[in-house]
Amino acid sequence: MKVVITGGTGFIGRMLARRLVARGELTAPSGNLETIDEIVLFDAVAPAHSIDGLDDRVRIVTGDIADCDLVRSLIDRDDVSVFHLASVVSGGGERDFDLALKVNLTGALNVFGACRARSGRPRVVFASSLAVFGGAAMPRVVGDTTKQTPQTTYGATKAIGELLINDYTRKGFFDGRAARLPTIIIRPGRPNLAASSFASGVFREPLAGRTCLLPVSLSTRMPVLGYRTAVEGFIALHEADGAALGDDRAVNFPSLSVTVEEMIAALRRVAGNRPLGDITPAPDPAIEAIVATWPVETEWTRAAALGLPVDADVDGIVRAYIEDFVDEQD
Known part of the structure; x- marks a missing residue:
């Protein structure tokens, strides 16, 4: 086929x-x-x-x-x-x-x-x-x-x-x-035009030793x-x-509802022994306005009934990214 x-x-x-x-x-x-x-x-x-x-x-x-x-x-x-x-x-x-x-x-x-x-x-x-x-x-x-x-x-x-x-x-x-x-998350490479691009950047940039400019607040919650x-x-x-x-x-699809602050905490738990770039607040009203229209949590009963896979936690996502895209390049 x-x-x-x-x-x-x-x-x-x-x-x-x-x-x-x-x-x-x-x-x-x-x-x-x-x-x-x-x-x-x-x-x-x-x-x-x-x-x-x-x-x-x-x-x-x-x-x-x-x-x-x-x-x-x-x-x-x-x-x-x-x-x-x-x-x-x-x-x-x-x-x-x-x-x-x-x-x-x-x-x-x-x-x-x-x-x-x-x-x-x-x-x-x-x-x-x-x-x-x-x-x-x-x-x-x-x-x-x-x-x-x-x-x-x-x-x-x-x-x-x-x-x-x-x-x-x-x-x-x-x-x-x-x-x-x-x-x-976590997308490798360059940021794209998605308003959610920061959700990958907050991991990707520090792991690459670069500064992440964070366009939303630490309290921003998203699936x-x-x-x-x-x-x-x-x-x-x-x-x-x-x-x-x-x-x-x-x-x-199944999701984890987390704040940006919780994402950063996961990064530091998993990769705190590595040299990490800074995460610097850089509010962007256009991005904040789009993100404010999104839901902060989802219910996914149908996905569970269909047997769709579920992430255990953000830490596991960070470990997978390091395995696939960081350590692979070292």
Whole structure:
């Protein structure tokens, strides 16, 4: 079978591709486990360096997700699964409304349309976000069925994507699932335009011996998810029995609700014996305004029932990052 990962050269896309190469099989539209013989990583730009941990089953394609013909040329087999991760992120969407609509809405429609055109019912896993929640009436703890009142363009496009996943599945066009993600930590490399980028930077920069400029207060609380657990969660959601999802295909992924101060404490517990860069307050009203619209805690009963993996604590996420991206470079 074939797997297409949009946003495939991004951090989670690369990690997912490595895991699928190692795993070697997924449940195909036939309903049976089938060997993965082709993986396409589709993205707007090529990676700056070769991606470790892949093999000759994997190829990278660059292009515009708003190009319908190109997307259809990639989703060209009936025995296909798609992980749709490509997106303009929160801060980027606030800066460029039209680009967010082009990538997040037109792109999603192109992916969903290409899957609809295949015979059978391909499984489609859509990366959504807790940014679908918001508004003055948002409760402190959001669950799978909490009303969605997104306060960013990014969150609005994700909410629309979830509705489309439900409707395309209801129509029998494909077997869709939406992964409603908290902030994923710890991302290596350079900061991105996501308003949540600081949640990785508060670990990554000090571990690299650099100063982290913290745009929010130490008391800022947010749900987070380790990147290893996120990747395993994507696969677990793909493999879940569609009947268990019912007519609501979106699932809050498990998360840990922590403050920035608690993140820093975890860093110091795990890596206090290492030379660490400073963490310096640098309030950014634009970032603070976006973060203030997010939920601070989630309920994820459905994810637990489906057997999605859970992080034990932030310390374990820090240890994994050091193992994968810090000690590996030493």
